[in-house]
Amino acid sequence: MIKVLFFGPIADRMQMRETQLEFTRGMTMQDAIAHFSVQHPSAFSIVAFIAVNQTQIHDKQMVLHDNDEIAFMAKYAGG
């Protein structure tokens, strides 16, 4: 399973803070994005950053691994 996290404005639009995605060998970040963004276009319209295991990633073709923790995040507004 892949743990999927949402925070702040994206959690509001997803109406959840956490879910799971079934892991399949060879799946990429692009597959995960496609899975959620079709069902939640409003939430995904404000995704600005993506993290895998607490590290921001830039390559959507990145292959995921079982038990990865991924996060879809809006622009940061701390400080």
Added chain:
Amino acid sequence: MIKVLFFGPIADRMQMRETQLEFTRGMTMQDAIAHFSVQHPSAFSIVAFIAVNQTQIHDKQMVLHDNDEIAFMAKYAGG
């Protein structure tokens, strides 16, 4: 009388923090400087700023007034 103040390194070299100078009509800052610097050349060699009544002055030809408070000061080293 004119009140004359010394602080920090200049007070050390003058071996006093305060003295008085007899006021005479028409006397200038240059007269006051001449009075002290002859007797205390070591102290006056490090005078960097002069104040009259708590305000820094630049014109040594400035005329003094009775009861003025003047200060001969080394470079500041606060902060």
Added chain:
Amino acid sequence: MSKAVRIQAEDFSQDDEIKELKGSSKRMGGIGTFLGCARDFSEGRDVSEISFDAYGSMALLEMNKLRSDAIAKFGLLDARIIHRIGTVNGGDNIVFIAAGAEHRVAAMEACRWMIDELKQRVPIWKKETTPEGESWVVPHP
């Protein structure tokens, strides 16, 4: 001893933080700090409260990295970063950055760099409550 980098709901004391910062070196001649507080007014509207959400584990990693980067970049003797989460009201503390160095210029430049970088790097989101309702703050580019 409290940790030098923290995310917490409770308020903090600057006296306590500075005491701990100073404790790391007697060579410290200058300490720059930045304290961000909740304003009661933003973008032309009254703000009654501000709530913060964070990706806690990633935010802590990023804040620790930011502290290490600042120490290396500016030759600091020590630095501290604290960010509150949860809900705060007008005047309350939000974020505190402290940088200690031998001399003042490094301390103050590092402090300014850290708060600028924090806003770019650390996954925290802010929601303002105004008379018109709640809205997540969208940072300006």
Added chain:
Amino acid sequence: MSKAVRIQAEDFSQDDEIKELKGSSKRMGGIGTFLGCARDFSEGRDVSEISFDAYGSMALLEMNKLRSDAIAKFGLLDARIIHRIGTVNGGDNIVFIAAGAEHRVAAMEACRWMIDELKQRVPIWKKETTPEGESWVVPHP
């Protein structure tokens, strides 16, 4: 309420100063501070204590003017300046500057400007006690 500009022998609390600074406006979103402390090492020598002498009345006038100038120049909501005199030891507080503004850049720039100006404008002198004896500090140009 303590005065916003002070010269004093006793130590001060940053928490107290910041509380007073914040009290002047709920619009304050950023506070920059600079704290200067006594180092135990200067110009290659150990320093056991530092003593400060000041032309008190003129120093207070200059510090008040400096605060007003900073408020006008940077559009601050408030500012505070405190300088200790007498004798301090390694690690002790010497000078504290705080600048509060609506936004962070003005607060931090004002803070830096004030400490730079203070060193130029305010009649205070510093003597360091080292193993070789006492010496008045000559500021670099």
